[in-house]
Amino acid sequence: MSATSSTILNLPDQRTATLPKRTYINNEDGLLSWLFTGDHKRIAILYLISITFFFFIGGAFAGLIRLELLTPQGDLMASDTYNKMFSMHGIIMVFLFLVPSVPATLGNFLMPIMLGAKDLAFPKINLLSWYLYWLGGIVVLGALVLGGVDTGWTFTTPLSTHYLNTHVVTAATGVFILGFSSIFTGLNFIVTIHRMRAPGMTWFRMPLFVWSHYAASILMVLGTPVLAITLTLVALERLVGIGVFDPTKGGDPLLFQHLFWFYSHPAVYIMILPGMGVISEVISTFSRKRVFGYTAVAFSSVAIALFGFFVWAHHMFIMGVSNYSALVFSLLTMLVAVPSAIKTFNWAFTMQKGSITFETPMLYAFGFLGLFTIGGMTGVFLGALGMDIHLTETYFIVAHFHFVMVGGMLMAFLAGIHFWWPKMTGRMYPESLSKLAAVTTFIGFNLTFLPQFILGYLGMPRRYHAYPPEFQVLNVLSTAGATVLGVGYMLPLLYLAWSLKYGAIAGNNPWQATGLEWQIQSPPITENFIEIPIVDHEAYDYEWLEHKTAQEVTTVG
């Protein structure tokens, strides 16, 4: 391969290349061998299929919401139907897609390999986590089938406890079960990272992907149970009428808000941190350069996890928390924005003096950087007390968290899926189509959500089924963008499925990346390594990789 080519893609000779004979995919046959597997890679694939399924269900709701908002009148569906749509969209996307997206698929698949372990510490619990995911998913879908739930994903009391007769308890049960699924994933990761590292794999030799998953796992383990107890109390309040959140019985509705956001704010870090890990890997690989300021990026992940527990009340600034408290939480919110800024600059500087190529994962990573910067900065708007008064509960909020969650997390997820697709399946996806998809997604995304910032400053409230006519033009733009975005998401589904059979054989290390996962065959064998590796280099050590490749050429050739 010549040094001046514009890609680092290095595939084996397609005329002679074959997939390895023995892989985790064909190690055992039959559906049962998948359903009772303990193999983290197979569970990751199970998860991947499951979350894709739920992503498109949630996406369908998003499409219907945007379609309804095309006109100012509520003409496509009745208002309670609309309310059920956005509630389901929220619950499915948050609990069934975003929280497990990267950790349960890519994290599950890669974490043990990156650490040089044969599997996660508790394979059975890992499988249990997937079953709980489906149990929770089915209960949530059950709530939908039985007639829906219209609380929004936030289950705000006293609305959810006393004023709705939809299936709140069913949906809450589903989310409760999903919480356990998430706890078990996080618990497994923490134990694996602490206990299963290969000899020589010190903390500061771990890839940043692992660091960010470590931070996210801590949040999962410590935050999720608080959501569980809160939802239990909501369910009890509905079923027995106990009144902890009911002001007429002496309860405080704000207590619900505190407990709910104690989980749900860290939850946004659970969602975004693993995505940040993916971006670190991708940018490093396609710049052929170690991540700039490795320790700063690693510690900023942990800092986000730590500070993440101190800022939840910024969701409640106008809800009647005391002014003093609001001040403290606003200040802490400003502090938590700093580690994200540090990360962004480090990623940008990783490219400096690198040797950059522009494959699909890198394009998605560029998209992530731009959109996450906007998403993060608009978070500062909302963290500033006085600004929050005008912006909160409007489309500004909607645009902000979609920039972080969809523009950030989903871009990172797609970057990761494309990046590790050859490792997971042994085959390449079609490059030009995937680039098209990346660009389509980026354009569609901006068209969908940039107008919503303007709508938000105009004051258009979120969760509105009908709206004043002067907001229509921007809503039409947004809906048009959503259509493009939808196409952008359908494309990968199609060509990735296609590539399973017809993609080019990828070989072990198509990107010439340094991670341990790239040094084994693709797809890997059942216990990843024939022999547990001994790690003698840092992550992102491209000189080590060059040296190793040179040696292989001399010994094999």
Place this chain on the structure above:
Amino acid sequence: MHISPVLWQFLVKWLNASALFPREASTIAPYADALYFFLLLITVVGLTFVGCLIFGFAIRYRKEKHPIAIQVEGSTLLEATWTIIPLALFLIVFVWGALLYFRIYNPPTNAMNIYIVGKQWMWKAEHPGGQHEINALHVPMGRPVQLTMIPQDVFHSFSIPDFRVKREVIPGRYSTVWFNATTPGTYHIFCTQYCGTNHSAMIGEVTVLSPDDYEKWTQQSTSGTSLAQNGERLFASMGCNACHSGSAAARGPNLAGVYGSKLQLTNGSQVLVNDAYLRDSILNPSQHITAGYAPIMPTYQGQISEDGLIDLVEYIKSMQSNYRVQQTLTTSESNQAAPTTPGVVKP
């Protein structure tokens, strides 16, 4: 290309009717917008900076031009720079935001008060003079107006985007917000906290009138009885006057002139009597026993609507002497109408 003139006109009209920036119709709005533009500025600068870095590096160090990467560990100086500069910016934003927050939530003392009751799915405005409005609010221009708000059911949120004010309406306690409208006209009121099926129908209009027009409107639309007068009737019919008669031997404390005073409670604490205190001591009296009185007052939780509470609060606020209370009491006693033990009477 030929565009049908009808379609063209429609398009032009459609685009002209669209909004891109909200009107500035209160004294707060320019302050909020100033912070907004500052934030926009740092966002754009930050985004441009990150964008320039990415595109600059991507072009300069693309593989064709720069085939061999040069490994760099990192740089403490740079790390410190991009820790401190964002931190400093964010702290400025914090201070600025906090100042704005207190501007919006700290009403001036001379503000006129209007009560807002939110219920699924309408806004009821109650003016002290006895004007009642639904999904509408008339306010004078150039006078600070404070809204004292409470919902009957769930969380709502009262938002007037063109004034840049918003406040959650919290079940079980009064919340307040204030504004000083600067331009006559009509502006949207939104409920921004999701409150059930017809959440998006819980919108209304605030009409800002010039002082003269406002005077006219007040005269024309009054219901004839002020809130305090309603409250007085309620005070008698609920039997409050039996204990709070103001006489020395009364079982309840004297309420005349109590509003705005500092009260010594049996539990030793001192409280300022305001709207929230009055409402709470009607619903949860035992936590607000004035020193020297026995905890015998029954609770009115569930027996009186939020509107009724507002009437009572407004009445007690306006009460300067007990003359009329005692008059009512004598009349009703002579008629044998008022029960001596209150508590079972529903309004």
Place this chain on the structure above:
Amino acid sequence: MDNTIVATHPHTHETAVAAEHEHVALPQHRHHFETPEQQREAGTFGMWLFLLTEIMFFGGLFFAYLLYRNWYNPAFVAASNQLSIPLGTANTAILISSGFFMALAVWAAEVRKKSLLVIFLVLTTLFGLAFLGIKYFEYKEKWDKNHIPGQNFDVREFVNPHAYGLKEEPLAPDMAQKTQVFFFLYFAMTGMHALHMIIGIVLLFWLMWRANRGEFSAGYVAPIENFGLYWHFVDIVWIFLFPLLYLINRHPVS
């Protein structure tokens, strides 16, 4: 294996597998751990992480308790005095004993004494069941007095205690309503605790059965140890619940 690259060392597959099998001393040793030691420590660590989630789970309830106890102190005092101190104290002692036998069971497993292990597990279970039995009678009394929060909640006893032969100060009617908050928290907290006990007892039966088969008599003690952690955690929750719920203000009001 033409497509396989061994990460660093050029060992052959056969020697690697053989080397692994040397480590395997116990049938319960799982393949993906290098040593039983590593497996045991991973198990303990995982169990502790699970207990962290339990801390946070009860944490929400404890905060609700803290808040309402401060808001409605008189109601909490009066309602707390309705709980039986002898039963509560007895239960505390019973649960501590149960924990003690659990600790001894862990010891018995560690020194590989099968019959002692089974005996201690049985004792642990018996004391656990005794705790639940007493709890049942406490709940039943509340049921009879209509002190279960909900539709039928009855505050007469707190408004007019003397009529019921109680020496309490009467509560104002609005404050008496707040006793419902106390009782809800009482049932939620002790109920969650009892639920954990029931789960624990089910697990205990399973462990007893396995212990009786001699599964834990050859040096593999992780399940006993980790269950012990769980059981002691349930203990600790009660150690906090007892003073917080039963002993709010037992001394005469000064």
Place this chain on the structure above:
Amino acid sequence: MSEYHDPSNVVNPEHADHHIVTPVTYGIVFATLLIFTGITVAAAFKNLGILNPVVALAIACTKGVIVILFFMHVKYQSKLVKLTVASGFFTFLVLITMTLSDYVSRAWGLW
């Protein structure tokens, strides 16, 4: 294998040797717990004013710590486990104090 291959993590700070606690220790701990239970009941019947809940909680914390240290073997565990336990209680305290900061400061007035 090479010299830094340490499968049993003997030199790892996250590692601690397996320590068997004797029944005698358990017995002493058991007795202590029972005595503390007695003290906490007795203390509740004395009027200590504001100190009543403080004493009750202090005793409960002591008992809890004893159980954690001995029954749950944390005294003999690795630094990692100790840190884990501490972090759990730390997060719990964050939940309590930060939420309480709102409730306590609400009473300070509306500014």
